[in-house]
Structures are given as C-alpha cells and as structure tokens.
Amino acid sequence: MRYRRPGLDVFSHLLLILAVIAFLFPVWMALTAATHSRTDLYTSIAPLWFGSEGLHNFISVLTEPIPGVGASASTMLLNSLVMSLGIAFGKIAISMLAAYAVVFFRFPGRALCFWLIFMTLMLPVEVRIVPTYQVVADLHMLNSYPGMILPLMASATATFLFRQFFLTVPPELLEAARVDGAGPWKFLWDILLPLSKTNIAALFVIMFLYGWNQYLWPLMITTDQSWTTVVVSLKQLASASDALVPWQLVTAMALLALIPPVVVIIVMQRYFVKGLVDSEK
C-alpha cells in the first residue's frame, strides 16, 4: 500500500474528532442548561458544566402541565410514541400487502393500481397540507390517533422497497410452495415474511424516525393540548411567555424529544444505513 501517508492519517483523525465534538456541542449545552434553575441560568451566560437542578427540572416537565402547552411531557411522549409506531407498523403492513399483490399476481387493473400508488412518491404531505386538513376534518378525525397517523401513511416509499425486494425472490420458491399446496396467504406468511425480516427492520427505523419527527401535520390537526406531540410542543413552550424564555425547561424537553430516535438510530445503526440507502434509491 504505497499510497498510505501517516501524516495525513493523523490529520484525518484530528478533523474527524473535531467534527464529532462540533456535532455534540448543542446537545452538551442543552444537557448542562437543563440541570440549572432559571435564576442561575440568567445570572450569566449558558453554563458549560452541570448544576444541581437536573432531577427537579425533568420531574417537573414530566409530571406538571407545561406552561403554554397545557399537557405534561409524559402525555406528549406517549402521543409521539403511538404516532410513530402507528406510522411505522401501519406503513410496513399496507405496503407489504400491496407490493405482494403487484408482484405475485396478474389481474386486470394491475398496472393502473401500480401507477396510482407510485404517483404518491412525487408529492410529500407538506405540499397538499391545507386540503388534507380539510379532508381529515370532514372525516371527523381531528384530535385523534387515526387522524395523526393515516395521512402520513399515504406514500409509496415502503411499497417501492418491498417491490424491489420481492422481485429478487427466486421464482422456484413460489413454484415449490405451489406444488406443496400452499395458497397465497400461506406463502406470504410462512415464506415471504421471514425472508423480509431485514428489510422490515430497516424500514422500521426509517419510518419510526419519520413519524417521531413530524412537525407540521401534528401541529395542524391537534387543537386539543392532550394530543400534542413532544416535537410540536417545543415551540409553544419556548414562546409561552413574553418575558424570559424558561431555557432550563425548553432544553429538558428538547432532550426528551431527541433521546428516543437517537437511541433507535444508534442501537439499530446497521439497519438504519441499509434502510436509508435502500429507501432513497
């Protein structure tokens, strides 16, 4: 390996470590700020080290109604969790079924269905946000989990991914299953589902992050505070009072909002990279 240069390696490590620190910096400042009282915070500039009020701040955020929002963080964490799990599992389920139909069956109207579903790849929910709101209001689904979840499932990314994967399944597998007398449902459940495990895990990570980090949609359709999600509530908390921003609570909330998805991404790193690269191809 003639092209290795030790000097350049040291330089690379230095720059990478610098980047790692720069990436962590905002979270570190939030961690330290969340452990001080408001009076402490406003006596000088933001502290670089921890204070003693951390436990108190987190307990008060999690148990008491948050000023400007009206619900406690534990309610909102639950809402975020239900919403993101609903989107992840719902999208995986309907997409897998639809891809299965498109790949393994021949029936009149198949091409049309295919194009109807794949057209949704072109437009994210944000573009048609106002009319979607009216549709959901007409269906009486404001302030409800189905209203938060279903419109965000109307996209074909996962269907596309499953289709690509199903096309690589060797045809002999289906022949063998048919010879052994397996019907379409048995083939799906006993053969395709176990084969798709890795793809499902990868999609789950991507969809969970997508659901958890939604902002505009839950902001619009949750007029009742008890349905707010953590990510949405941050703004209301930060702009609650005309006076000083309660940064110790805002940073504590921000940490609660970012810890679950960050844990998922770190624990499932391998699936995350696969899911990201596959689903965008």
Add this chain to the structure above:
Amino acid sequence: MATFQHQRLTPWLLLAPQLVVVGLFFFWPAGQAIYQSLFTQDPFGLASTFSGLQNFIDVLHDPEYLAAFTVTILFTLSVAVASLCIALLLAVLADRVIKGSRFYRTLLTWPYAVAPAVAAVLWSFLFDPSLGRISHFLELVGVHWDHHINGGQALALVIIASVWVHVSYNFVFFLAGLQAIPKSLLEAAAIDAAGPWRRFWTITFPLLSPIMFFLLITNTTYAFFETFGAIDATTAGGPGGATRTLIYKIYEDGFKGLDVGHSAAQSVLLMILVAALTLVQFRYIERKAHY
C-alpha cells in the same frame, strides 16, 4: 416471474388498505387543491365563485410570494451546498482512516435522528442574545447577534440548524459510495505517482458524481419541506418575512389567513415544481439502471 393464477379476489384484498389510504389522503386532497385553486372563496368559506387562473395570476404578482421564492432559493442553496461539502469532506476522511471508521460513522450520523424543529431550538439556545455561548463569543469579536430582530441572522440560524441535521444524511450516502469504489483503481493511480489530491479529483470525485446529483435533489426537497419545523419553532417566518419560505407561506395563507384559493394555487405551483424535480430524479435512476 412466477405468479399465482386464478385468484380474482385475493389481489384486491391485498391492495385495498393501501388504495383506500392513498385515495383518501393523497388523491382527494390533491384534487381538492387543484379544484380550489380555480375558485375564489369568501373569508367565511360560505360561497365560492369560479375564477379560472386568477388565483395563479394573483399569486405570481404578489411581491410577498416572490420574496418567499427568493428566500427559498437562498435557503435551499445554502443548506444543500454547505451540508454536501461538509459531508463529503468528513466521508473522505472517515473512509481514509482504517481504525475507528465504524466509531466515527456512528458518532457522525446520529444528528439525522433529531427533528429539524428540535435542532433549531437547540441552536437558538446557543445563539440566544442574552445567554447563548456563540452569541456571547460573537459579541466579543464585535458582532451583535439578535435573530429576533435581524433578518439575515434569523435566516443564518435556521440554515445552520438544518445543515447540522442534514450533514449526517449526506455523510451516509457519500461513505457508502466511497466504500464501493474499487481500491485497485486508487492503488494503480498511486503507483503512477498521483498524489492524494490528484487521486481525489481525477478518480474519486467523478465516480461520486451520480451520488452527488442524487443528493442534490434530495437535499432540495429536504430544504423545501422538512425544514418547516426548524423555521416555525424558532423564527416563525420572521422577522419581516426574512425566513418565510414557500411552504411557510402556504401554511400562513391557507391555515392562518384562511385564504383558501390563493393557498391552493400556491400548493399547485409547488406540486408542479416538486413533480418536475422528481421526474428528473427518476430519469436519472433509469439511466443508472441501464448502465
């Protein structure tokens, strides 16, 4: 491809859930947007009259719309260029070092999990005029920072937060692309006495260009839509419209201002823009598949 024969009902049962969801929440609203864009509604939503393309003409003559367009272009270009450059640099470095490349990958990809709104709030704390670390530092070097008053600084704040989130996304793709480049190519160039700089520009960079193009488009859609949270949570389009992007204006006009017709016309214009971008992306993918 082997398929199941003589099944009439099963494929429809399988497709039904997705078709219902897509029909109700995609085609119905998209149709509504197009329909509403052709009508003028009174503010109470009681009556509407057909007005043809008047809404579109109004929108395109609205100086605020053109301002939002400029802000969007400026914002998108800054986010895309900055996050692509930083990500490429970091990916090249992480690809070089053999020890710890997995460690760096984990520590450089996690910000992707942070919602743009949360990221923007974290950064607005660092830039808080009274107690932020960075604004304090800027004060020392003679820059007075207050993104509540200064439009340029507000835009810079949401750009920084959006870049911070999105570098990790580009980093994942660049690293995957770099690892797919055959090492023998680089070694051959090294034997021919090409230095690292030259190897990068004559071999690595051209081989990465398809990924670069793909990322440019996904970065554009990211900056268009997903950054709504970052803007709303910190600057709310202000001060004085300095951070009001196209998507923010649709939200303001349609949802806060209840001006359904003009908002729908903006939605349709944005749909056309995004559909065009996506078509370009599809064409590119097809080309790559034929290689």
